Amino acid sequence: MFDFLIVGAGFFGAVFAYEARKALKKVLLIEKRDHIGGNCYSYDDSETNINIHKYGPHIFHTPDKNIWDYINIFADFNKYQHRVLTTADDKIYPLPINLTTINQFYNLNLTPDEAAEFLKSKISAVAKPTNLEEKAISLVGRELYESFIKGYTIKQWGRDPRELPVDVITRLPVRTSNNDIYYDDKYQGMPTGGYTPIFEKLLNGISVELKTDFFDKRDYWKSIAKTIVYTGPIDRYFDYHFGKLSWRSCRFEIERFSLNDYQGISVMNFADQEIPYTRIIEPKHFYPERAPLSRGTIIIREYPYENSDEPYYPVSSKADLKILAKYQKTQKKEKNVVFGGRLAEYKYYDMYQVIAKALQLAGKIAISKHRKGEK
Numbered sequence: 001m002f003d004f005l006i007v008g009a010g011f012f013g014a015v016f017a018y019e020a021r022k023a024l025k026k027v028l029l030i031e032k033r034d035h036i037g038g039n040c041y042s043y044d045d046s047e048t049n050i051n052i053h054k055y056g057p058h059i060f061h062t063p064d065k066n067i068w069d070y071i072n073i074f075a076d077f078n079k080y081q082h083r084v085l086t087t088a089d090d091k092i093y094p095l096p097i098n099l100t101t102i103n104q105f106y107n108l109n110l111t112p113d114e115a116a117e118f119l120k121s122k123i124s125a126v127a128k129p130t131n132l133e134e135k136a137i138s139l140v141g142r143e144l145y146e147s148f149i150k151g152y153t154i155k156q157w158g159r160d161p162r163e164l165p166v167d168v169i170t171r172l173p174v175r176t177s178n179n180d181i182y183y184d185d186k187y188q189g190m191p192t193g194g195y196t197p198i199f200e201k202l203l204n205g206i207s208v209e210l211k212t213d214f215f216d217k218r219d220y221w222k223s224i225a226k227t228i229v230y231t232g233p234i235d236r237y238f239d240y241h242f243g244k245l246s247w248r249s250c251r252f253e254i255e256r257f258s259l260n261d262y263q264g265i266s267v268m269n270f271a272d273q274e275i276p277y278t279r280i281i282e283p284k285h286f287y288p289e290r291a292p293l294s295r296g297t298i299i300i301r302e303y304p305y306e307n308s309d310e311p312y313y314p315v316s317s318k319a320d321l322k323i324l325a326k327y328q329k330t331q332k333k334e335k336n337v338v339f340g341g342r343l344a345e346y347k348y349y350d351m352y353q354v355i356a357k358a359l360q361l362a363g364k365i366a367i368s369k370h371r372k373g374e375k
């Protein structure tokens, strides 16, 4: 009998498995894909030695020293600091909107204080924004919103920004300094060997069965473990009883060039609605320290689309949240199953947040029981 059967080899499942094993628990992990790592899976391109993130670019960043120390047990990190440019109306600007963006866009030469005053004059005060558009206009004014945010948002979410909740935009800071580092977090970087070796270390010594879907033999898996840690989609677990939750997905188009450098930066956004992709990733820039195997670069165009069977970003519409509440109520009655991670919680989490959540759960149900001497 296993103490834990873990469903899913993403960060939630792998960190939980590592901690449970450390606490001398008997653990089996199953994963329906043919690889570990969940959506953080990466591989080295054999022709160029460029590390590719199969499910979209992942930059490790956290304000939390404990999580930074924890992840550094499993990997060395380079000094990468994330910067993003955006193309809007055939010109290139830094993102998040900062002093340079404002000066370039309005063809001005403002100081930081002048820019703050200038922005105030552009902003339409909205006492209590009720949707993304109102919120964005209350932060940057209509002109910057129309050029930098509106088209990108429509492509990303496939919805009118007036139908989207306010909290989608709170993640976009606006600066009147020239700081162009995307994340404010104290700790950031890229694992020098990519993400997959982190998972290999986390799962070292743990039995892992790949290409194994929990739902193909649900009763069997339940019969061989005292507790199931489920990190798959919550609606799937309950056979979509209350309906399907909606997710935005992403299609990736990879192209190779014999150039050394295609765009000079890892991420270029495309704000104009007419351009069908949202961004172009050039992954070699995540690892400036890597020696290339051959001349050449790879770019990846991202095309968002709606697909709840290939979940990337939870849409979290009012209808979704109603459905989710029903699943969460039912989940509480489920015996010997715990739910965790982005799919089971229907929530966008950064990697450090998922790691923190998995550590918290492991502390509660794996390590503490072990310390009390439970068998």
Ligand SMILES: Cc1cc2nc3c(=O)[nH]c(=O)nc-3n(C[C@H](O)[C@H](O)[C@H](O)COP(=O)(O)OP(=O)(O)OC[C@H]3O[C@@H](n4cnc5c(N)ncnc54)[C@H](O)[C@@H]3O)c2cc1C
Binding pocket: 007, 008, 009, 010, 011, 012, 013, 030, 031, 032, 033, 037, 038, 039, 040, 055, 056, 057, 058, 059, 060, 061, 212, 213, 214, 215, 231, 232, 233, 250, 312, 313, 340, 341, 342, 343, 349, 350, 351, 352, 354
């Ligand atoms: C495009 C994109 C870019 C991102 N960029 C960043 C970033 O730059 N920085 C950052 O910190 N975070 C980023 N994230 C978030 C990051 O991907 C998540 O925080 C992380 O992957 C969550 O880990 P998880 O274990 O919860 O889920 P996942 O990684 O999705 O792992 C869940 C695993 O469960 C498996 N599974 C599901 N159902 C079953 C089943 N029935 N049977 C067996 N296995 C099953 C899945 O195959 C999957 O491998 C990004 C997310 C996306 C979508």
